[in-house]
Amino acid sequence: MDKKYYRWEQFIADSQKIKNQITDQFDCLVGITRGGIFLAGMMAQLMNNRNIYLVSYKGGGNGENIGRTSEIHPDLKNKRILLVDDISDKGNTLLMAKSDLEQLGNIVAIATLHYKPDTKLIPDYFASIETDWIVYPWETV
Numbered sequence: 001m002d003k004k005y006y007r008w009e010q011f012i013a014d015s016q017k018i019k020n021q022i023t024d025q026f027d028c029l030v031g032i033t034r035g036g037i038f039l040a041g042m043m044a045q046l047m048n049n050r051n052i053y054l055v056s057y058k059g060g061g062n063g064e065n066i067g068r069t070s071e072i073h074p075d076l077k078n079k080r081i082l083l084v085d086d087i088s089d090k091g092n093t094l095l096m097a098k099s100d101l102e103q104l105g106n107i108v109a110i111a112t113l114h115y116k117p118d119t120k121l122i123p124d125y126f127a128s129i130e131t132d133w134i135v136y137p138w139e140t141v
Contacts, residue, residue: 004132006113011137014113014127015039019046021125024109027079030055032097035086038138039113043084055100057093066096078105086136087114091121 018039028051031040037054044052053076056069081101088094088110098108098121111125114134 002132003135004130005135005140006137008137011038011042011113015042015046017127018111018113018125019043022047022082022111025080026082026109027051028053028076029082029084030076030097030101032057032083032085032093035136035138036084038136039084039086039111043082043111047082055097057096066092068096068100072100072104076101076104076106079107081106081108082111083108084111086112087116087130087134088112088119088121088123088126089116091115091119094121094123 026049029040029044029049030053031037033054033056040052044050053073055072057066058069059066083097083101085094094110098110101108110123112123113127114130115123115126117129117131
């Protein structure tokens with residue numbers, strides 16, 4: 001699989017592209033760690049929404065079982081939430097996070113920078129469909 005190196009400039013442009021798709025109002029944004037942290041921060045800035053939370057999961061890659069690694073913040077009940085991550089690759093983590101949040105009475109929409117054609121979850125808002133392996137700038141050291 002080819003690698004595509006994603007640049008900060010493209011991240012800014014794609015974040016704006018996603019923001020332009022959104023017509024709904026959200027009480028807060030929830031980012032999935034780690035890749036969703038960056039998009040959550042950028043979308044909060046673009047949407048002028050200071051209510052940002054994080055959820056964290058482990059596993060999901062290569063068929064591993066997914067598990068939440070921390071409790072969901074107690075404020076996340078009966079809200080309109082924009083759940084964000086960098087990519088919906090297989091979609092398993094996003095599906096679990098969405099389910100976890102909906103069980104608390106939340107209405108959840110999803111935004112990702114990208115998604116893969118064979119994902120189980122197509123986000124409500126996204127910048128593009130990708131087939132390459134994407135290396136995000138926050139993954140390079």
